[in-house]
Amino acid sequence: MRYWLLKSEGDCYSIDDLKQDKTTAWTGIRNYQARNFMRDDMKKGDMALFYHSSSTPTGIYGIAKITGDARADETQFDTKDDHYDPSSKKTDPRWVCVDVSFVKKFKEPVSLEEIKHDPSLEGMMVRQQGSRLSIQPVEEKHFKYITEAME
DNA sequence: GCCAACGTTGGC
DNA sequence: GCCAACGTTGGC
Secondary structure (H helix, E strand, O other): OOEEEEEEEOOOOOHHHHHHHOEEEOOOOOOHHHHHHHHHHOOOOOEEEEEEEOOOOOEEEEEEEEEEEEEEOHHHHOOOOOOOOOOOEOOEOOOEEEEEEEEEEEEEEEEHHHHHHOHHHOOOHHHOOOOOOOEEEEOHHHHHHHHHHOO
């Protein structure tokens, strides 16, 4: 089993939205590296840190679980969708999504500032400057450290 | 296959 | 809203 960090703009789709929806299709990912993680490495049952970008504060707001393996992201074929991709074919979909379910919301978010200053979290990808990747692999020790601290 | 131009992300 | 960092596009 693997661990991940899923980024979402806080005012676009937040942990509260996920809590209300219980499960959502993680659509709209249009970055090859992120897509490859979903397609090749994410498996049903994997756990994820739910990260809010463009929020106050930016940071990890809770935990989610991957509840469905990668499948075609239907928004790529929807001409009205922001993420419509005219060059993707139905017979050979370029983009995929997974299903993500709510697990818990932290009482207090773990802010990016805390993440950056905690020596136990050394090496986390999100600490790197300009780390724009919206789906990042997370080491088990980092996942456990954060989730156990938030019990 | 290089690389400049352009568009987007995301922290501040 | 700014701007640095980064990814993608497209001309050559």
